[in-house]
Amino acid sequence: xxxxxxxxxxxxxxxxxxxxxxxxxxxxxxxxxxxxxxxxxxxxxxxxxxxxxxxxxxxxxxxxxxxxxxxxxxxxxxxxxxxxxxxxxxxxxxxxxxxxxxxxxxxxxxxxxxxxxxxxxxxxxxxxxxxxxxxxxxxxxxxxxxxxxxxxxxxxxxxxxxxxxxxxxxxxxxxxxxxxxxxxxxxxxxxxxxxxxxxxxxxxxxxxxxxxxxxxxxxxxxxxxxxxxxxxxxxxxxxxxxxxxxxxxxxxxxxxxxxxxxxxxxxxxxxxxxxxxxxxxxxxxxxxxxxxxxxxxxxxxxxxxxxxxxxxxxxxxxxxxxxx
Amino acid sequence: xxxxxxxxxxxxxxxxxxxxxxxxxxxxxxxxxxxxxxxxxxxxxxxxxxxxxxxxxxxxxxxxxxxxxxxxxxxxxxxxxxxxxxxxxxxxxxxxxxxxxxxxxxxxxxxxxxxxxxxxxxxxxxxxxxxxxxxxxxxxxxxxxxxxxxxxxxxxxxxxxxxxxxxxxxxxxxxxxxxxxxxxxxxxxxxxxxxxxxxxxxxxxxxxxxxxxxxxxxxxxxxxxxxxxxxxxxxxxxxxxxxxxxxxxxxxxxxxxxxxxxxxxxxxxxxxxxxxxxxxxxxxxxxxxxxxxxxxxxxxxxxxxxxxxxxxxxxxxxxxxxxx
Numbered sequence: 001x002x003x004x005x006x007x008x009x010x011x012x013x014x015x016x017x018x019x020x021x022x023x024x025x026x027x028x029x030x031x032x033x034x035x036x037x038x039x040x041x042x043x044x045x046x047x048x049x050x051x052x053x054x055x056x057x058x059x060x061x062x063x064x065x066x067x068x069x070x071x072x073x074x075x076x077x078x079x080x081x082x083x084x085x086x087x088x089x090x091x092x093x094x095x096x097x098x099x100x101x102x103x104x105x106x107x108x109x110x111x112x113x114x115x116x117x118x119x120x121x122x123x124x125x126x127x128x129x130x131x132x133x134x135x136x137x138x139x140x141x142x143x144x145x146x147x148x149x150x151x152x153x154x155x156x157x158x159x160x161x162x163x164x165x166x167x168x169x170x171x172x173x174x175x176x177x178x179x180x181x182x183x184x185x186x187x188x189x190x191x192x193x194x195x196x197x198x199x200x201x202x203x204x205x206x207x208x209x210x211x212x213x214x215x216x217x218x219x220x221x222x223x224x225x226x227x228x229x230x231x232x233x234x235x236x237x238x239x240x241x242x243x244x245x246x247x248x249x250x251x252x253x254x255x256x257x258x259x260x261x262x263x264x265x266x267x268x269x270x271x272x273x274x275x276x277x278x279x280x281x282x283x284x285x286x287x288x289x290x291x292x293x294x295x296x297x298x299x300x301x302x303x304x305x306x307x308x309x310x311x312x313x314x315x316x317x318x319x320x321x322x323x324x
Numbered sequence: 325x326x327x328x329x330x331x332x333x334x335x336x337x338x339x340x341x342x343x344x345x346x347x348x349x350x351x352x353x354x355x356x357x358x359x360x361x362x363x364x365x366x367x368x369x370x371x372x373x374x375x376x377x378x379x380x381x382x383x384x385x386x387x388x389x390x391x392x393x394x395x396x397x398x399x400x401x402x403x404x405x406x407x408x409x410x411x412x413x414x415x416x417x418x419x420x421x422x423x424x425x426x427x428x429x430x431x432x433x434x435x436x437x438x439x440x441x442x443x444x445x446x447x448x449x450x451x452x453x454x455x456x457x458x459x460x461x462x463x464x465x466x467x468x469x470x471x472x473x474x475x476x477x478x479x480x481x482x483x484x485x486x487x488x489x490x491x492x493x494x495x496x497x498x499x500x501x502x503x504x505x506x507x508x509x510x511x512x513x514x515x516x517x518x519x520x521x522x523x524x525x526x527x528x529x530x531x532x533x534x535x536x537x538x539x540x541x542x543x544x545x546x547x548x549x550x551x552x553x554x555x556x557x558x559x560x561x562x563x564x565x566x567x568x569x570x571x572x573x574x575x576x577x578x579x580x581x582x583x584x585x586x587x588x589x590x591x592x593x594x595x596x597x598x599x600x601x602x603x604x605x606x607x608x609x610x611x612x613x614x615x616x617x618x619x620x621x622x623x624x625x626x627x628x629x630x631x632x633x634x635x636x637x638x639x640x641x642x643x644x645x646x647x648x
Binding site for chain 1: 454
């Protein structure tokens with residue numbers, strides 16, 4: 001099977017959907033002429049023109065607001081927030097407007113729009129450019145949250161997102177853009193709300209998404225040397241969340257560790273751990289563990305940043321704590 | 325440019341309807357039928373009436389949280405609006421929106437929004453959508469004096485001009501952002517001139533004179549529709565009531581309020597039509613009587629309507645998937 005990089009999977013998905021549906025268009029900062037800070041929209045302006053690949057001013061709230069208005073009136077915008085960090089500027093439009101319109105207007109309108117955004121730390125970008133704040137959006141009803149870990153998942157999920165009738169926040173990880181993975185040439189779509197078991201195992205369930213899937217897989221490799229077989233479950237979408245697959249896995253392994261790159265307190269991991277406890281408390285061999293970022297703004301110094309963000313070692317430590 | 329006699333009568337009826345509707349709302353609020361925040365339009369009738377009547381039926385209107393009048397101008401049935409305020413399933417948004425969120429897809433009314441300035445980029449998005457779909461339908465985008473100090477106001481004006489979109493920004497300048505005088509909140513309070521910073525023509529009109537508003541808006545709508553790009557109209561007006569039903573409006577002097585009441589748009593148009601022989605007093609009385617009956621009927625309808633069924637709680641959040 002041919003291999004694509006993660007950013008190429010974005011390009012491919014966007015190009016296919018734009019060719020398929022005239023209503024799909026892209027807007028965002030540096031998406032056109034520059035081709036995107038992470039090359040994700042490279043070549044699209046040449047292929048589809050400046051009308052459909054629209055460079056915008058640096059005005060995140062209006063970028064999202066404009067996408068909402070366009071989605072309300074017959075188009076299917078894909079708005080790029082250069083990074084999710086800048087999405088904080090647009091929180092009012094995302095949460096108060098995009099996420100609520102369908103409900104508060106009694107279902108008279110729906111918003112077929114995608115907000116793409118790069119997120120994540122690990123490259124010394126400091127406190128304001130390293131966010132993994134998916135939990136903020138998962139907490140708020142009315143917007144789907146998709147967060148792929150591989151080029152294959154990304155392409156199939158992005159195409160589904162563009163075809164979705166609901167607003168979707170599509171979170172890509174900055175450190176994964178150059179990662180490679182197998183992506184078939186044939187068209188495929190992946191459904192929302194279906195987790196993928198990235199590695200089967202019988203002793204412990206590790207739930208992880210985005211870049212943390214790869215850290216979890218590394219941890220699983222090293223744990224295997226100690227005779228512990230970890231199952232790695234990637235939910236791929238956090239809203240809707242495929243809790244059934246997670247619960248079924250934990251039912252088999254009786255132990256669970258939830259891993260997220262975002263802050264640990266009140267994170268998505270807290271929600272998943274809570275749901276496991278509520279449903280499977282008497283089946284568990286040990287309390288569910290959570291691994292997440294230290295509850296501090298991401299520091300710049302490389303040694304401190306490494307300490308702040310979760311990695312394979314810390315995942316292994318959490319697993320060992322409940323398996324030994 | 326003379327405005328046809330029939331149009332004048334129609335605008336008169338509309339202003340009387342807005343006034344009587346809002347009086348009915350105040351009564352129903354006092355009687356406990358309506359909850360939450362309810363912002364009345366009494367005093368400002370000429371602005372919505374004169375501006376929206378200059379539009380084609382399939383042009384878009386988008387407004388603020390003071391939005392009852394705009395929906396009435398779009399001819400959403402008063403029954404559906406009153407029922408919405410009463411929180412009934414027969415309401416225009418099935419009772420889920422309330423006073424601040426009137427939306428009527430069938431009448432191209434893109435909603436009322438509770439965050440100051442929040443609608444402005446959404447209206448620009450609708451205009452972009454019309455532009456990209458090669459339609460000459462324009463968007464009338466309402467905001468208040470307070471919104472002109474919000475970030476998204478400037479972002480929206482910039483993008484509208486950058487892409488030369490058909491947006492008529494209508495500022496309902498009633499001189500107060502809740503209790504704060506525009507002179508206290510805005511470094512530069514000639515709001516129509518703020519447009520010039522973006523190369524957008526800015527106009528000012530007496531918002532207590534419905535014929536003046538209509539005439540000016542016909543000119544601006546034509547200009548925008550023919551590809552002239554965005555325009556901004558500042559309509560100077562006054563709300564007789566407080567900001568909302570819970571605000572007694574004590575920050576304004578009695579003398580100021582009395583001065584503005586002398587400029588009341590309804591008797592003004594009545595006097596002018598009587599002088600020109602467009603109507604006689606009997607006709608005006610008949611209109612008032614019919615409007616009274618319409619509003620009473622709306623209130624009876626609302627009170628008799630059922631509240632939303634419990635199942636409605638989870639409906640309309642998403643089109644697809646869980647909780648669809």
